[in-house]
Amino acid sequence: MRSRDLEFERKDRPAPVEDRDTICSASLRSEGLAMTDDTCLCTGLRQAAHAMTEIYDEALAPSGLKITMFRVIRRLSEASEPTISELAKIVGLDRSSLGRNLKVLERDKLVTFAGGADERSKVVQLTSKGQKALETALPLWRGVQKRIKSTLGAEKDAVFRVLMILEAGMRPGQNASLSMSPRGPSVSRPQLAARRTAPGAPPTRGNARRR
Numbered sequence: 001m002r003s004r005d006l007e008f009e010r011k012d013r014p015a016p017v018e019d020r021d022t023i024c025s026a027s028l029r030s031e032g033l034a035m036t037d038d039t040c041l042c043t044g045l046r047q048a049a050h051a052m053t054e055i056y057d058e059a060l061a062p063s064g065l066k067i068t069m070f071r072v073i074r075r076l077s078e079a080s081e082p083t084i085s086e087l088a089k090i091v092g093l094d095r096s097s098l099g100r101n102l103k104v105l106e107r108d109k110l111v112t113f114a115g116g117a118d119e120r121s122k123v124v125q126l127t128s129k130g131q132k133a134l135e136t137a138l139p140l141w142r143g144v145q146k147r148i149k150s151t152l153g154a155e156k157d158a159v160f161r162v163l164m165i166l167e168a169g170m171r172p173g174q175n176a177s178l179s180m181s182p183r184g185p186s187v188s189r190p191q192l193a194a195r196r197t198a199p200g201a202p203p204t205r206g207n208a209r210r211r
Contacts, residue, residue, distance in 0.1 A: 052148075059144035063137035070137050072101055073110060073130050081114070081123040105130070 056067035065073070075090050076082070082090065088098040102124060105111040110130035115122040126134070149156050 055148065056141070056144055060137050060140050063133050063140055065133055065137050068101070069105060069110070070134070070141060072098070072105065073126060073134050074138075076111065076124055076126050077131070077134055081125055083115075083120065083123055085120065087124055 053067055056070075060067060060070055063070075072087075072091055076087060079087060079090055084099055084102065085095055088095045091098060093101070102111060102113075106113065108129075109127055110133060112125050112127050113122045114125055152159060
């Protein structure tokens, strides 16, 4: 299998965990990681996301779907035959990443493409196999959702607040108070390029070498 298909397929299998509901907390304590001022937030969030993915993948296993696959076909079922670009906006992925994921779903005969030869005009459709898989997965997903919310208790509200702050921090033109950068709002690549090429802008290292 090609490496680009691995968003849906895991290379390594995790060691068995006796209590799957406490794996997120355990992941933050693993390798001596304690929640202190020196804790790497990125590492902590990645470990928690990895642990949560394992929980959801295990719960959805009877449907044959992983949580990443479920995410795409669930949104696809709610849309009205979107193009790849439209579905990318709905799912929250860039077009290239979604395109690679859709190829995996197409290979498994869960989705199909219709429309003209132009990639931009093609629409994505859920197949009957994909619809059946989704129907099987939905109650499983609702069950694990309920279980995780119960495990988190009152902390689930704090989790959602963190997710909202992070999501807002990635949007263009986000509020400075929501930026994850200590320097203020982040600057997009086009904005950065415009600044570098503006008259009177200080030369970058690369530009200085070319000069």
